[in-house]
Amino acid sequence: MPGISADDGRSEPVDYLTEVIMTLSNIVVSLDASAFTPGRVRLACNLARSFDATLTGVAAQDPLPISIYGKGSYLDSNIIEIAAASARDEISKQQAVFHEMTSGYNKAQLRVYDREPLGCVIEECARGDLLVARGLDDGDSGEIVEALSPAEIILRAGRPVLVTPSEADDLSLGCAIIAWKDTREARRAVADALPLLRRAERVLLLTIASAEANTNAEATEAYLKGHDVQCERVELPETANVAQAVAGLARDEAAGLVVAGAYGHSKMRELVFGSVTHELLTSLRTPCLYSH
Incomplete structure (x- = not known):
């Protein structure tokens, strides 16, 4: 066989x-x-x-x-x-x-x-x-x-x-940004996005500095490299508005794709989303691949 x-x-x-x-x-x-x-x-x-x-x-x-x-x-x-x-x-x-x-x-x-x-x-x-x-x-x-x-x-x-977003009619893969956080949802998103990431000209692995937790970005960088995806590490200062930081980098780098984990659950038929996911959904002007 x-x-x-x-x-x-x-x-x-x-x-x-x-x-x-x-x-x-x-x-x-x-x-x-x-x-x-x-x-x-x-x-x-x-x-x-x-x-x-x-x-x-x-x-x-x-x-x-x-x-x-x-x-x-x-x-x-x-x-x-x-x-x-x-x-x-x-x-x-x-x-x-x-x-x-x-x-x-x-x-x-x-x-x-x-x-x-x-x-x-x-x-x-x-x-x-x-x-x-x-x-x-x-x-x-x-x-x-x-x-x-x-x-x-x-x-x-x-x-x-x-x-x-409303104005998008094509998916540019000149630059893709991974909004990385060491969670199940983000790991799933990176794996799900591999077909697209392999075609991107540049891949930025974005982390937000945190005194409380290790971002474990090096493990994701190694994972991507194992699948022939070369990435550049980008770390931004700790901020209370992560979605705004992601959107700002996407704008500055003219990114055509953002990859992010989606954090939330349905409780008593009411959607409960994490604040970052909700803000990305409502304000990000770049196509974004979400995995939950």
Whole structure:
């Protein structure tokens, strides 16, 4: 069988884990009613092309969202039909956007659902290696943000999530920044980001000085080197606003990607996020790969 030791003369050892984590074979992208969805799909398609990966778009629209039935009013057949027609119209628009942005790429596919969007996106994550999702800076209505909350997606996806700011329509890998902290989430994020980090021209391993804890950055530097990723160490002074420090470095270095662990949990159906993660989600203007 493949992977038997070379000592028996039959084959060379195969590191299947290394093979898996060095590529992306299926990228999932969520669509919504936002005016910035075309740019997000274009970014995801360009990324899929670069990895020769399948691109799976997810378009979902609940005919009776909670904003209608959750108000407790009586819903007659006319209201229901109007809502259903509106949902069909929105799905048609999303389909048109997806097909336009992926024109000519024969590994693009769109999956369409007539139910609650968040659950559909989470389900599709099981098929993919990476999810490309909206950020919180699109300026859209609360209804759209609530339907596809990036925070909820990151906590529930079980896959790395590339959150893109509204103006992003391509992923530049000239410089990538790893926002490092010696935690499970950050270690997971570094491993999940390897396919992208290997393609970056520069990788900065960012740590924030702390008198209370060892950053253990040298172990991560060795891990990256073992996967042919050379990095530069950058240490910034201790600060109460870590997210601002990360965003500032990303801006100064014209970084196209930030990699970060996402810290949080869901308690009594209420999202509880760490302050740094929340601030990154709300203020970072650079695509960021989060792992939880």
